[in-house]
Amino acid sequence: MSTARRVLLLGGIALAIVGMCHGTWYAVFAEHQALDRIGESLASAFTLASERNFAPVTTVLAEYRDAKYAHERQVDAHGHWIGLAMLLIVLGIAFDRVALAEKQKLALAIGLLAGATLFPLTVWLQIFSHGSVPRALTVASSALMIATLGITALGLSVKSSMFSRNND
């Protein structure tokens, strides 16, 4: 089996395990508390409004915004890690059907694994820093993922059309 396929298969399963560990940790230790915080802050804002006490509302709604922001990124990181991991496994199984040289395929496999690891990681890092660095890293890693996947799709399509021509 080629090194490129090994990178994708082992990397994909390892990434799926990372995503599952993250999901289990979040479900057991943080999710219920996060959902409670989102609901309670929103309910508090409306309760304060009903009491015509508008002064603390801004703080309470900011709590709601921050809790929701963090929760959505946790869920996104979990979902994307596992989704991308499964994609790496599928590609690992089918990678010898990509019409490229072995060296190019290895570079492509490393690019795919790097993109699949970094993209959810940078989404997760956005919880801790609302600045532009994690967002820029997210854009860069997603661009890497799309570019490598586009090249793989092209390589597969070329091989697929060659296969169809040979069988017609």
Place this chain on the structure above:
Amino acid sequence: MIFGDIFAVFVLHQNAARVGAELSAAAQAALAGDRSSVGAHFRDVGAFLENRGTKVDTHVHMIDFGYLALLLAVLQPWVALADKTKRGFGWMFLAGAGLLPVGVFFIHYVGLAYSPLRAIGWASIFADLGGGCVLLATAVYLVGLCIHFRSPVSVPDGLLELRTKAGQRLLAGGLILVVLGFAHGAYYAATDLYRQEAEDHEILSRMVAGSASQDAVRVDAALAEYGQLQGDKAVKIAAHAHIIEFGLLAMILAFFQPYVNLSEKWKLRWVVVLLAGSVLLPVCVLFELRFGLFAGGLADVGGLMVIVALVAMWIGILRYTGRLDVGAEIAS
């Protein structure tokens, strides 16, 4: 998928309407200065959101575990463990993959009844246990794969060496769907994600300010905008998720095409039906806000096309295994 279709038709839209109605009632109660009703309405909003969230999670986890099981099945010849061990962990994977969605489904109904923990109920505990089983089984298969890669013995695998036209088309078509889904996701993140998050906070602030200043017009306008925003967000995320999931499914099905015992012509037809449905559903979901039920109905047709094509391929695999059984009986 069948659970997802039933959920979309009978629960999702009705539930969204109830959440909207309860949020509206909470805002109206705040407007009227009725503090106790605000709390009651928010409890209902929480319950409806939990009902919706757990059903979405059930649907997503069931499908993803199914995909992972299929992928691990394809990899089995390369997992260097004893057959008995592999079978045992296979059962553990399936038990966990069944337990987690069922546990998640019951979270809304069981709640915290008789739970030894403050925040987590029995249904969540069983769901987490299911997740742990899947995690352990996957980790063991990874170890088996590592052992295989360290040994110089090469294992031939007939399934992966067989290639069919239908399989090649599914593989290329599936990957193109995934790339399209990624491109759409990147576009959504760049143009909508942060704007929608800012709008969510800004609209709620206006709603609360309107309630505090007893400005009914402002509250109503904010409620309408909030509904629009949630709908916009939901359809874009659903389109992104579905096109990628269908692409992945098409790619996985490509490996099983040699085992689909149908004529080549019919195999290619079902590939076309599956790929067409995989495009139709997400595209129509995207247009749901503009064209309403018409687009929603077409999206359901797309989902149905995928299910029908999947059932057809499944029947093809059953015919293949049936032929093997008959062959074995004749031989014996």
